[in-house]
Amino acid sequence: xxxxxxxxxxxxxxxxxxxxxxxxxxxxxxxxxxxxxxxxxxxxxxxxxxxxxxxxxxxxxxxxxxxxxxxxxxxxxxxxxxxxxxxxxxxxxxxxxxxxxxxxxxxxxxxxxxxxxxxxxxxxxxxxxxxxxxxxxxxxxxxxxxxxxxxxxxxxxxxxxxxxxxxxxxxxxxxxxxxxxxxxxxxxxxxxxxxxxxxxxxxxxxxxxxxxxxxxxxxxxxxxxxxxxxxxxxxxxxxxxxxxxxxxxxxxxxxxxxxxxxxxxxxxxxxxxxxxxxxxxxxxxxxxxxxxxxxxxxxxxxxxxxxxxxxxxxxxxxxxxxxxxxxxxxxxxxxxxxxxxxxxxxxxxxxxxxxxxxxxxxxxxxxxxxxxxxxxxxxxxxxxxxxxxxxxxxxxxxxxxxxxxxxxxxxxxxxxxxxxxxxxxxxxxxxxxxxxxxxxxxxxxxxxxxxxxxxxxxxxxxxxxxxxxxxxxxxxxxxxxx
Amino acid sequence: xxxxxxxxxxxxxxxxxxxxxxxxxxxxxxxxxxxxxxxxxxxxxxxxxxxxxxxxxxxxxxxxxxxxxxxxxxxxxxxxxxxxxxxxxxxxxxxxxxxxxxxxxxxxxxxxxxxxxxxxxxxxxxxxxxxxxxxxxxxxxxxxxxxxxxxxxxxxxxxxxxxxxxxxxxxxxxxxxxxxxxxxxxxxxxxxxxxxxxxxxxxxxxxxxxxxxxxxxxxxxxxxxxxxxxxxxxxxxxxxxxxxxxxxxxxxxxxxxxxxxxxxxxxxxxxxxxxxxxxxxxxxxxxxxxxxxxxxxxxxxxxxxxxxxxxxxxxxxxxxxxxxxxxxxxxxxxxxxxxxxxxxxxxxxxxxxxxxxxxxxxxxxxxxxxxxxxxxxxxxxxxxxxxxxxxxxxxxxxxxxxxxxxxxxxxxxxxxxxxxxxxxxxxxxxxxxxxxxxxxxx
Numbered sequence: 001x002x003x004x005x006x007x008x009x010x011x012x013x014x015x016x017x018x019x020x021x022x023x024x025x026x027x028x029x030x031x032x033x034x035x036x037x038x039x040x041x042x043x044x045x046x047x048x049x050x051x052x053x054x055x056x057x058x059x060x061x062x063x064x065x066x067x068x069x070x071x072x073x074x075x076x077x078x079x080x081x082x083x084x085x086x087x088x089x090x091x092x093x094x095x096x097x098x099x100x101x102x103x104x105x106x107x108x109x110x111x112x113x114x115x116x117x118x119x120x121x122x123x124x125x126x127x128x129x130x131x132x133x134x135x136x137x138x139x140x141x142x143x144x145x146x147x148x149x150x151x152x153x154x155x156x157x158x159x160x161x162x163x164x165x166x167x168x169x170x171x172x173x174x175x176x177x178x179x180x181x182x183x184x185x186x187x188x189x190x191x192x193x194x195x196x197x198x199x200x201x202x203x204x205x206x207x208x209x210x211x212x213x214x215x216x217x218x219x220x221x222x223x224x225x226x227x228x229x230x231x232x233x234x235x236x237x238x239x240x241x242x243x244x245x246x247x248x249x250x251x252x253x254x255x256x257x258x259x260x261x262x263x264x265x266x267x268x269x270x271x272x273x274x275x276x277x278x279x280x281x282x283x284x285x286x287x288x289x290x291x292x293x294x295x296x297x298x299x300x301x302x303x304x305x306x307x308x309x310x311x312x313x314x315x316x317x318x319x320x321x322x323x324x325x326x327x328x329x330x331x332x333x334x335x336x337x338x339x340x341x342x343x344x345x346x347x348x349x350x351x352x353x354x355x356x357x358x359x360x361x362x363x364x365x366x367x368x369x370x371x372x373x374x375x376x377x378x379x380x381x382x383x384x385x386x387x388x389x390x391x392x393x394x395x396x397x398x399x400x401x402x403x404x405x406x407x408x409x410x411x412x413x414x415x416x417x418x419x420x421x422x423x424x425x426x427x428x429x430x431x432x433x434x435x436x437x438x439x440x441x442x443x444x445x446x447x448x449x450x451x452x453x454x455x456x457x458x459x460x461x462x463x464x465x466x467x468x469x470x471x472x473x474x475x476x477x478x479x480x481x482x
Numbered sequence: 483x484x485x486x487x488x489x490x491x492x493x494x495x496x497x498x499x500x501x502x503x504x505x506x507x508x509x510x511x512x513x514x515x516x517x518x519x520x521x522x523x524x525x526x527x528x529x530x531x532x533x534x535x536x537x538x539x540x541x542x543x544x545x546x547x548x549x550x551x552x553x554x555x556x557x558x559x560x561x562x563x564x565x566x567x568x569x570x571x572x573x574x575x576x577x578x579x580x581x582x583x584x585x586x587x588x589x590x591x592x593x594x595x596x597x598x599x600x601x602x603x604x605x606x607x608x609x610x611x612x613x614x615x616x617x618x619x620x621x622x623x624x625x626x627x628x629x630x631x632x633x634x635x636x637x638x639x640x641x642x643x644x645x646x647x648x649x650x651x652x653x654x655x656x657x658x659x660x661x662x663x664x665x666x667x668x669x670x671x672x673x674x675x676x677x678x679x680x681x682x683x684x685x686x687x688x689x690x691x692x693x694x695x696x697x698x699x700x701x702x703x704x705x706x707x708x709x710x711x712x713x714x715x716x717x718x719x720x721x722x723x724x725x726x727x728x729x730x731x732x733x734x735x736x737x738x739x740x741x742x743x744x745x746x747x748x749x750x751x752x753x754x755x756x757x758x759x760x761x762x763x764x765x766x767x768x769x770x771x772x773x774x775x776x777x778x779x780x781x782x783x784x785x786x787x788x789x790x791x792x793x794x795x796x797x798x799x800x801x802x803x804x805x806x807x808x809x810x811x812x813x814x815x816x817x818x819x820x821x822x823x824x825x826x827x828x829x830x831x832x833x834x835x836x837x838x839x840x841x842x843x844x845x846x847x848x849x850x851x852x853x854x855x856x857x858x859x860x861x862x863x864x865x866x867x868x869x870x871x872x873x874x875x876x877x878x879x880x881x882x883x884x885x886x887x888x889x890x891x892x893x894x895x896x897x898x899x900x901x902x903x904x905x906x907x908x909x910x911x912x913x914x915x916x917x918x919x920x921x922x923x924x
Contacts, residue, residue: 002782004782004783006590006593006594006597007594007817007821008594008597011824015824016826016827017561017821017822017823017824017827018561018822018823018827018830020559020827020830020831020834020907021834021907021910023833023834023837023907024911025834025838025840026840026841027833027837028836028837028840030697030725030726030859031859033699033701034697034699034726034727034859035725035726036725036726036728036731037727037731038728038731039825040598040602040723040724040825040828041597041601041825042598042601042602042820042821042823042824042825042828043820043824043825044824044826045821045822045824047561047563047822050563050821050822051563051566051567053821054567054591054818054821055570057586057587057591058567058570058572058573058587059572059587060572060584060586060587060590061572061573061576061584061585061586061587061588062572062576062584062585063571063573063574063575063576064571064575064576065575066571066572069577074577076577077486078486079574079575080486082530082533082534084569085534086533086534086537089537089538089541090541090546091540091541091542091544091546092541092544092749092750093747093748093749094546094747094748095544095546095748095750096547096549096551096555096557096748096750097554097555097748097750097751098553098555098885098888098892099545099547099885100876103544103545103547103880104544105543105544106540106541106542106544107540107544107750109543110540117524120522120523121522121524123520132613132614132617132752132753132807132809133613133805133806133807133808135804135805135806135807136613136617136805138804139804142655143651143655146655162799167795168795168796168797168798168806169795169804169806171798171801172797172798172799172801172803172804173804175799175800175801175804176624176652176656176803177655177656178655178656178657180799181798181799219510219512219513221512221513221514223514224514224516224517250510250513250518251513251517251518251520252517255516255517255520256517266807272574272575272811273575273576273577273578273807274573274574274576274809274810274812275573275574275577275578275579275585275588275591275810275811275814276577276579276588276610276771276807276808276810276811277611277613277753277807277808277809277810277811277812278752278753278755278807278809278810278811278812279807294651295647315655316647316648316650316651316654317644317647317648317651318617318648318651318652319616319617319648319751319752320614320615320616320617320642320644320645320740320751320754321554321555321644321750321752322750322751323751323752324752324753325749325750325751325752325753326749326753327752327753329537333537335524336525336527336528336533336536337486337527337528337530337533338484338486338527339524339525339526339527339528340523340524340525340526340527341484341526342486342487342527343522343524344522345484345487346487348506348509349489349506351506351509351510352489352494352497352498352501352506353497355501356500359500359501359502360500372508372509372511372512374509395581399581399583399584404577404581404584405581410795424486424487425486425487425488427488427489428488428489428493428496428497456583459583459584460583460584460586461582461583461778461782461784462583462779462780462782463583463779464582464583464776464777464778464779464784464786465776465778465779466582466776466788468776469774469775469776469786469788470774470788470789470790470791473607473765473772473774473788473789474775475593475596475600475607475608475765475772475773475774475775475788476593476596476600476601476606476607476608477593477594477597477601478597478601479775480775
C-alpha cells in the first residue's frame with residue numbers, strides 16, 4: 001500500500017504530541033499590535049501518530065544502506081554508525097558556541113586536529129572548517145583568491161578559468177564571488193587542453209578552478225605543467241575536492257601545485273548525505289594565504305585551543321558560528337578509524353572498482369574514453385541506440401532492480417552521460433550484482449525496449465510530470481486545498 | 483583486511499584479471515612519479531572500542547553548563563522521537579532527491595517543511611532550506627539586488643553582529659554597498675529609514691526580535707520601502723512566530739531566519755538550518771531547492787524538485803546563488819519538531835520561555851548593581867547593564883556550572899558592561915533563583 005498522507009491531513013484538533021513542564025512564571029502580556037493575528041496552520045497529532053507518519057514517509061526513500069548507489073562525483077560510501085554515536089554524545093551536543101573556551105577544549109581539540117589531518121592528507125598548509133558545504137567552501141576559496149589579488153593592489157584579475165566539463169557550482173561560485181568565468185576547452189578525454197589554456201592566460205586571470213581527477217574520472221596528467229603556467233601568469237590554482245576519493249592516501253593536491261581547495265566531508269570522509277545536507281566543505285590554503293581564511297579561526301596557543309577573530313586580514317565571515325561541528329566530528333572519527341594503514345587503500349580500491357565495472361560493461365554501453373580511469377567514468381548511453389532507449393530510460397529501469405541509478409546527463413560534454421562511481425566500501429558481490437543488472441537492462445533495451453521506456457514499475461510512484469509542476473508550482477499544503 | 487574495505491586478495495586478483503592488469507599500481511601509471519610516495523603522518527588505525535575511549539576522553543574536556551545565554555543559539559528542549567526518526571537510514575543516508583521516484587520520503591518532508599515555514603511567516607512560498615540564518619540573510623540581499631537591479635542595501639544596526647558580518651562579506655565580493663539604519667533606544671529607527679531609503683537601495687534588512695531581544699515595531703516601514711520600490715526583508719526566529727506578528731503581517735517581501743530554536747541542540751554552533759520565504763512575485767528569484775506537487779503517470783500525487791532552472795546546475799555562471807547541498811536532514815528535524823509540538827505546543831514553549839525571561843529580568847534588574855538599558859518589549863532575551871566586572875560575573879556563575887549572559891564587549895568594547903540574558907522553557911524557577919542569588923552577593 002502506498003502511504004500518501006501529509007502530516008496536515010492526519011491532523012485532528014485537540015490531538016497532542018508533546019509534554020512540557022508547567023509554566024510557573026507570571027504571564028507577561030504583550031500589546032496586541034505585536035502579536036500575530038492569523039493562527040498558523042500547524043498540525044495537531046499524538047506522539048505515536050507523528051512517529052508512524054514519519055516512519056511511513058521514510059519507506060518511500062532509498063538510502064545508501066538499501067542498495068548500490070553509484071552516483072558519479074557523489075562518493076556514496078558507507079556512513080559508519082560509530083560516527084553517529086560519537087557525534088551525538090551529549091558532551092559534544094550540549095555545548096553553546098559562546099562558552100568560555102576553557103569549557104570547550106574537547107570540541108576545539110577535535111576542530112584543530114581535524115584541520116591538521118586534512119592538511120596532512122591534502123598537502124595544504126591550513127584549513128578552516130567554517131564552510132557548511134562544498135559550494136560554500138568553494139565560495140570562501142574564491143573570495144580568498146579575490147582578496148589575495150586585491151591586497152596586492154592587482155585589480156585587473158576579474159576572470160576565472162573553468163573547464164567546460166565543470167560541475168555547475170564552479171561557475172556559479174565564481175559569479176557569486178564576483179568573477180567572470182571563462183571556459184577552457186577540454187581534450188577528448190575531458191582533460192584540460194594545455195594549448196587552449198595558454199591562449200587564455202593573461203594578467204586578467206585570477207586563477208583556474210580544477211578538479212583532479214576531472215568529472216569524467218581522468219587524471220589531469222599535465223597538472224604540473226598547468227600549475228606552472230598558471231602561476232607564471234600570476235594566477236592561483238583552486239582544487240574542487242569533490243573527486244578527492246581516488247587520491248586519498250596516495251596523491252596530495254598541495255603537491256600538485258594547488259593553492260586553495262575545498263573538501264566535501266560528506267563525500268570523501270563518509271559523513272551521511274542526509275537527503276541533501278548537512279554537509280561540510282572545509283577550505284584549505286597554502287602558507288601565504290593563511291591570514292585570509294574566514295573568521296574566526298581555531299588555533300593552538302601554549303598548549304591550549306583558542307578561537308581567534310582574524311577579521312583584520314580575513315576575507316570576512318561566511319558562517320554565523322564555526323561550521324557544522326557535528327559533521328566535523330563524524331569526519332574526524334572516520335579518519336581515526338581508517339588510520340595510516342588503510343588510508344591509501346581507499347584510493348586504490350575505489351579506482352579498482354571503477355575500472356572493473358568499466359571493463360565489464362563496455363560491451364553493452366558506449367565508452368567514449370578508452371584507457372584507465374580513476375574512481376569514476378562515463379558511458380555515453382547504450383551502444384545499441386537503434387530502439388531509442390535513452391539514459392533516462394535506463395536509469396528509471398534500474399530502479400525496478402533496487403539499484404540507485406548513476407548520475408545522468410552530467411557531465412554535459414556527452415549527450416547521454418551515465419556517470420558511475422562505485423566507492424571502495426562496495427564488495428565485489430555488490431559490484432557483480434550491479435554489473436548483472438546493467439547487462440539485463442541493456443538486453444531488455446534490445447529485446448523489449450518499450451518495457452524499459454515505461455519504467456519504473458516497482459517504485460512508490462511512476463514517472464512524474466515535472467513540466468506541469470514548474471509551470472504551475474504548488475509548493476505548500478494550502479496550495480492543495482484552495 | 484579492514485572493515486570498510488571488503489575485498490580479499492583473491493577478489494582483487496579476479497578483478498585485475500578482468501581489467502587485464504597485474505596489480506593496482508598499473509591504474510596509476512599516468513600520475514607523475516614525483517606526486518606518489520608521500521609518507522602520510524596520520525595516526526594508526528583505532529579499533530572501535532579505542533575510538534569510544536578517545537572520544538570519551540575528549541568529551542570530558544568539555545563542560546556541560548546550564549545556559550542563560552542565547553545570542554543566536556538557544557537551549558530549547560528536543561522531543562525524544564526526533565533523533566530516532568532522523569537516524570533512519572532512509573532519511574540519513576539518502577542523496578539529494580534528484581530521482582524523485584525513489585526520493586518521495588525526502589521530498590515529502592521538504593514539502594511539509596516548506597508548508598510549515600510558509601504558515602509561520604505568512605509568506606506564499608518557502609524553499610527547502612539554507613545553511614543558516616546568517617547566510618540566508620545574505621542570499622536575501624542578493625535576491626533583492628538582482629530583482630531590483632540595484633547594488634546597495636540598508637541593514638539595521640540592531641541586527642546580530644555575526645549576521646551583519648556575513649552580509650558584509652557576501653556583499654563585498656559581489657560589489658554591493660552596505661549602509662546602516664541607525665538604532666533608536668534599542669530598536670531600528672524609523673526616522674533613519676525615512677532619511678536614508680531611496681531608489682538607490684534594493685531594500686532593507688531588519689531583525690526581530692533583534693540582537694538585544696527586543697521585538698521591533700515595523701509600523702510604517704513597509705510603506706517607506708515600497709514607495710522606493712525596494713524589498714523589505716525581515717530576519718525572524720521562526721519559533722517566536724507562534725506568538726508574534728508575522729513578517730507578512732508587517733508587509734515584508736522576504737522572511738529569513740535561523741531554525742535552531744525549533745529544538746536543535748546547541749552543538750557548538752552547527753549544524754543549524756536557515757529558512758527563506760517570500761511572495762509569489764519573487765518566487766522565481768528565490769535561491770535554493772524548492773519542492774512542488776505533481777502527479778505520476780498513474781495520477782498518483784507525488785512530490786518533485788521544481789523550478790530547477792533557477793539553480794546552479796542549470797544556470798551555472800548566470801546563477802544568482804551557488805547553493806547545492808543545504809541542510810535537508812535538519813529540515814526533517816524541525817519538521818518533526820513542529821509536527822509533534824503543533825500549534826499549541828510551539829506557543830506554549832515560547833510563552834514559557836518569554837515568561838521565564840521576564841521573571842529573570844525583573845529579579846536581576848531589582849538588584850542594586852544591575853539596571854535596565856532599554857524600555858521596549860522583549861521576547862525571550864533581554865539586555866541588562868551592570869556596574870560589576872562582567873568577567874567576575876561570568877566566573878562566579880561558571881563555578882556553579884552556569885553559562886552566564888553574553889557581554890556585548892565581545893562585539894563592542896564600549897558596551898562591555900551590557901549583558902544579554904536569555905531563559906528558555908528548560909530553565910526552572912529554582913535555576914533562575916539560584917542565578918539571582920549568585921549575582922546578589924557579587
